[in-house]
Amino acid sequence: MEKIKSQSFALKTIDEWKEKAEASLKGKTVESLQTTTYEKVVLKPLYTKADEQPAAEFPCGSDFRRGISPLGYRTNEWKAAQRISYQSTEELTEKLHQSFEKGQSAISFDVKKVLFKGEEILVNILGDSYREYPFAINAKELQTAFLTAADRLEKHNQMSGYIGADPIALFTEQGLISKEFFNEWVKNIQKTSGKFPNLRTVLIDTVPYHNGGANAVQELGISIAEGVYYLEKLRETDMELDEILAKMVFQFSIGSNYFMEIAKLRAARVLWNRITELFGAKDEVRGMMIAAETSTFTKTVHDPHVNLLRAGNEAFAAVIGGVQYLHVSPFDEQTGTTPLSERIARNIQLLLKEEAHLKKVIDPAGGSWYIEELTNQLAEKAWSFFQQIEARGGMIEVLNSNWLQQEITDVYEKRNLDIQTRKQSIVGTNVYANLDETLPHKLLLKEKSLFSGGEKIDAISARRLAEPFEELRSKAKILEEKLGSAPAVGMICLGELKQHKSRLDFMKGFFASGGIKTIESNPILSVEDARQFIAQQPVKYLCLCGTNDQYETIGHEILKGLTSEFHEQIFYLAGLPEKEKQIRLTNEGIKQFIHIKSNCYETISTILADLEVNTIEKTKA
Known part of the structure; x- marks a missing residue:
C-alpha cells in the first residue's frame, strides 16, 4: 500500500495532451471537439488553470x-x-x-x-x-x-x-x-x-x-x-x-x-x-x-x-x-x-x-x-x-x-430542429420509444390566469420540447383505432442478420418515435424472397435495409423487381449512399434515404398524414 501511495505521474503540458488527443481523433484537431450552445457560448473540450477567473474567497x-x-x-x-x-x-x-x-x-x-x-x-x-x-x-x-x-x-x-x-x-x-x-x-x-x-x-x-x-x-x-x-x-x-x-x-x-x-x-x-x-x-x-x-x-x-x-x-x-x-x-x-x-x-x-x-x-x-x-x-x-x-x-x-x-421563437426553432433531427435526444420520446406503453388519453388542463381589457400582443406560448413527437404518437394511435392495426413500415432485410442488424435497429428506433411499428422480413436474398414478404405483409411503406455493398450487389435488382410490380408501395432506403448512387436509386424508385441526419419528425409526419388521407378516402368510398 505504501508503494502505491508513493507513486506519482510525470507532469504533462497542454501541448502534449493535445498531441495525444489528436492522435485518437484520427486527423481531426482538438478544436473540432468544441461545441456551441444555444446561448452562442463556445465550450472547449478542456479547461485548465489558464482559464482560472478571479472570484471572492467566500459567498456574499x-x-x-x-x-x-x-x-x-x-x-x-x-x-x-x-x-x-x-x-x-x-x-x-x-x-x-x-x-x-x-x-x-x-x-x-x-x-x-x-x-x-x-x-x-x-x-x-x-x-x-x-x-x-x-x-x-x-x-x-x-x-x-x-x-x-x-x-x-x-x-x-x-x-x-x-x-x-x-x-x-x-x-x-x-x-x-x-x-x-x-x-x-x-x-x-x-x-x-x-x-x-x-x-x-x-x-x-x-x-x-x-x-x-x-x-x-x-x-x-x-x-x-x-x-x-x-x-x-x-x-x-x-x-x-x-x-x-x-x-x-x-x-x-x-x-x-x-x-x-x-x-x-x-x-x-x-x-x-x-x-x-x-x-x-x-x-x-x-x-x-x-x-x-x-x-x-x-x-x-x-x-x-x-x-x-x-x-x-x-x-x-x-x-x-x-x-x-x-x-x-x-x-x-x-x-x-x-x-x-x-x-x-x-x-x-x-x-x-x-x-x-x-x-x-x-x-x-x-x-x-x-x-x-x-x-x-x-x-x-x-x-x-x-x-x-x-x-x-x-x-x-x-x-x-x-x-x-x-x-425567443428563433431559439426555440433551433431547439426544435435539433429534436426533430434527433441531434438532441429525449429518451422515451424521439429515442428508445416504447410503443407498448399505455398512455393517458388527454393531458391535464391547468387553470389559466385571466383579466380583461388592455392592448393585445403576441403571447409567448408555453411549450415542451417533446410535444411534436407526442402529437405524432397520438395521431398514430388514432389511426390504429380507425384501421384496426398500428401504422407500420415493412423492413426488407437484405442478407444475414449481422449484415442488416445495425441499420434495422436504427430504423426501428426512428419509426417508433412517431408511433410507427416495423415489420421485419426474414433474410432477403432475392427478388422472390421480397415478393413473398410483401404478399404476406401488405403494407404501403417499405424500407430496404442492408449494407452499402448489398445495395450495389442485390439491391438494384430487388428494387427494380418490386417497383415494377408493386405500384402503390412507397420505398425508402436505410443509409445515405454516395451522391451518384443516390441518383440511380432514386430513379429506380427510392423516395427517401433515411439516415442519422434525417428529419425524423418530418418523415413520420408525412407518412401519417398520407395514411390519414387514405383512411378518409376509404371511409367516403
Missing part, C-alpha cells in the same frame, strides 16, 4: 456569484417549496399540514379563485403554519385577493417568504398588456409594504420565457430588464430603494444543461449586483433572492419515469447554483399527479439535503475553471441582451413590437 463577497449568505446552506438552508396540487379547499388543508411532517419547509400551492369564495377560507387553510414556515407563492392575478385575505390573519406582520406576482410575465402569457392592472398592482405593492414588512411581493418570473424556448442569456437579460422596470416604477411612489429591493424575488426555471443552469444562477446574482450598485443600493440589500423550479419545458408524457432523472438533475443544478426556494415537479405532472409522484418529488430535495449532504457544503461550484468561465460569459452576453432591450425602450416596448417574442 464581491459580486455575490458565490451566494448571498457567507456560510451558504450551513446557516440558511434552501426551502423545499413543493407546490401542493388540490381539487378542493379541504384537500389543500389536509395536504398542506401533512406536507410539513414529510419534509416540506415552505407554504406553496397554486392560487385559485375558490380560496376566496368565503372570507375565512384561506385563514382556516393556513391555520398557524405561516408563523413557522415562509410562503413561496406566485399568486399571479390573484395577488391582491390573497394579500387582502392574509390581512385577516392574526399577527400577519410575522408572515415571511414571498407572495408575489409578475404583471409583465402575465402579459406575455395572455398576450395582453393591461396598464390598468399594472397601475393597480403598483398601488397594492406600496399599500401592503408596511402591513407585511417581512414578506416579498414583487416577483420577477422568467418561467414563461423559459417555457417559450428562451436560452439562458435571454432569461437573464429579461430578468434584469424586468427588475429595472419595476424598480423605476416603484420608485415613482414614495417607496425607498432599500424597501423596494427587500420586496423583490426572482424566479427561474432550471433546464437540462446542468453546468449551464448552475452558471445561469450565479450569473444572475452577478448581474443584479451590478444593477443595484448602479442604483446606489447598499451592499446588504444587493443580494438576489432566488426561487427555482425544475423545468416543464424538458418533461415528457411518454415514459414519464425518465422525468425523475430529469427533475433530479435539474434540482441538483438549482441547489449547486445557490437557490433559496425550490419546487421539483412530479414525474407525471403533465397527466395528473399522484400521492406517490408528489412524495418522490419532495424526497428528491430531502435526498439532496440529507444523503448528498449539499446543505453542509459551502458553494461546491466555487473556483471551478469551467463554471467560473461559463458564469462570466453568460453574465456578459446577458448584459448585452439587457442593453438591447433597454435600447428598444424596455420590456413593454419589446413586447409591443414583437421583438422579444421573435428572439
Whole structure:
C-alpha cells in the first residue's frame, strides 16, 4: 500500500495532451471537439488553470456569484417549496399540514379563485403554519385577493417568504398588456409594504420565457430588464430603494444543461449586483433572492419515469447554483399527479439535503475553471441582451413590437430542429420509444390566469420540447383505432442478420418515435424472397435495409423487381449512399434515404398524414 501511495505521474503540458488527443481523433484537431450552445457560448473540450477567473474567497463577497449568505446552506438552508396540487379547499388543508411532517419547509400551492369564495377560507387553510414556515407563492392575478385575505390573519406582520406576482410575465402569457392592472398592482405593492414588512411581493418570473424556448442569456437579460422596470416604477411612489429591493424575488426555471443552469444562477446574482450598485443600493440589500423550479419545458408524457432523472438533475443544478426556494415537479405532472409522484418529488430535495449532504457544503461550484468561465460569459452576453432591450425602450416596448417574442421563437426553432433531427435526444420520446406503453388519453388542463381589457400582443406560448413527437404518437394511435392495426413500415432485410442488424435497429428506433411499428422480413436474398414478404405483409411503406455493398450487389435488382410490380408501395432506403448512387436509386424508385441526419419528425409526419388521407378516402368510398 505504501508503494502505491508513493507513486506519482510525470507532469504533462497542454501541448502534449493535445498531441495525444489528436492522435485518437484520427486527423481531426482538438478544436473540432468544441461545441456551441444555444446561448452562442463556445465550450472547449478542456479547461485548465489558464482559464482560472478571479472570484471572492467566500459567498456574499464581491459580486455575490458565490451566494448571498457567507456560510451558504450551513446557516440558511434552501426551502423545499413543493407546490401542493388540490381539487378542493379541504384537500389543500389536509395536504398542506401533512406536507410539513414529510419534509416540506415552505407554504406553496397554486392560487385559485375558490380560496376566496368565503372570507375565512384561506385563514382556516393556513391555520398557524405561516408563523413557522415562509410562503413561496406566485399568486399571479390573484395577488391582491390573497394579500387582502392574509390581512385577516392574526399577527400577519410575522408572515415571511414571498407572495408575489409578475404583471409583465402575465402579459406575455395572455398576450395582453393591461396598464390598468399594472397601475393597480403598483398601488397594492406600496399599500401592503408596511402591513407585511417581512414578506416579498414583487416577483420577477422568467418561467414563461423559459417555457417559450428562451436560452439562458435571454432569461437573464429579461430578468434584469424586468427588475429595472419595476424598480423605476416603484420608485415613482414614495417607496425607498432599500424597501423596494427587500420586496423583490426572482424566479427561474432550471433546464437540462446542468453546468449551464448552475452558471445561469450565479450569473444572475452577478448581474443584479451590478444593477443595484448602479442604483446606489447598499451592499446588504444587493443580494438576489432566488426561487427555482425544475423545468416543464424538458418533461415528457411518454415514459414519464425518465422525468425523475430529469427533475433530479435539474434540482441538483438549482441547489449547486445557490437557490433559496425550490419546487421539483412530479414525474407525471403533465397527466395528473399522484400521492406517490408528489412524495418522490419532495424526497428528491430531502435526498439532496440529507444523503448528498449539499446543505453542509459551502458553494461546491466555487473556483471551478469551467463554471467560473461559463458564469462570466453568460453574465456578459446577458448584459448585452439587457442593453438591447433597454435600447428598444424596455420590456413593454419589446413586447409591443414583437421583438422579444421573435428572439425567443428563433431559439426555440433551433431547439426544435435539433429534436426533430434527433441531434438532441429525449429518451422515451424521439429515442428508445416504447410503443407498448399505455398512455393517458388527454393531458391535464391547468387553470389559466385571466383579466380583461388592455392592448393585445403576441403571447409567448408555453411549450415542451417533446410535444411534436407526442402529437405524432397520438395521431398514430388514432389511426390504429380507425384501421384496426398500428401504422407500420415493412423492413426488407437484405442478407444475414449481422449484415442488416445495425441499420434495422436504427430504423426501428426512428419509426417508433412517431408511433410507427416495423415489420421485419426474414433474410432477403432475392427478388422472390421480397415478393413473398410483401404478399404476406401488405403494407404501403417499405424500407430496404442492408449494407452499402448489398445495395450495389442485390439491391438494384430487388428494387427494380418490386417497383415494377408493386405500384402503390412507397420505398425508402436505410443509409445515405454516395451522391451518384443516390441518383440511380432514386430513379429506380427510392423516395427517401433515411439516415442519422434525417428529419425524423418530418418523415413520420408525412407518412401519417398520407395514411390519414387514405383512411378518409376509404371511409367516403
